[in-house]
Amino acid sequence: MVDGNRWSPREVSGTADTENPNADWPRLTWGNNANNNRKSTFWMKNGRYLRLKNVEVTYDLPKAFARKVYMSNIRLGFVGENLYTWSPFKWWDPEGNNESGSNYPISRTYSFSVQVEF
Numbered sequence: 485m486v487d488g489n490r491w492s493p494r495e496v497s498g499t500a501d502t503e504n505p506n507a508d509w510p511r512l513t514w515g516n517n518a519n520n521n522r523k524s525t526f527w528m529k530n531g532r533y534l535r536l537k538n539v540e541v542t543y544d545l546p547k548a549f550a551r552k553v554y555m556s557n558i559r560l561g562f563v564g565e566n567l568y569t570w571s572p573f574k575w576w577d578p579e580g581n582n583e584s585g586s587n588y589p590i591s592r593t594y595s596f597s598v599q600v601e602f
Contacts (some may be wrong), residue, residue, distance in 0.1 A: 533571035533578040539564045554602075561597035566590050 494500045545558040571578045576585030 529573050529575075531573060531578055533569055533573070535569045535579065536567045537565065539567060555600055557599075557601040559597075559599040561595075561599065563593075563595040563597075565593040567592065 540561070540563045542559055542561040545560065547557070550556060550558045569578065577587075577589035579590060580587050
């Protein structure tokens with residue numbers, strides 16, 4: 485199988501199609517070589533992000549409806565936390581406190597509520 489996102493030498497893969505110098509996952513040489521572990525700016529990623537952190541929405545049902553069911557007020561509510569993140573970096577949570585992405589991402593939470601007054 486030829487993977488266009490990786491560089492592999494033709495001696496190993498059997499085809500020149502795998503020698504893609506613009507591959508997403510480049511490698512200097514095949515096998516064990518100190519050049520493969522050198523520091524590089526290739527792994528630097530754009531850390532910009534925008535997060536919808538907290539949303540709270542409440543709605544009071546009309547008083548006429550509340551009176552029909554023998555209540556003075558009915559309020560419905562929704563609270564969402566960490567609802568969405570816009571980021572060009574897709575590998576792990578950009579707000580995480582670990583550069584390797586080995587921590588769990590921040591949890592997404594939804595809460596619904598009903599408040600009734602008699």
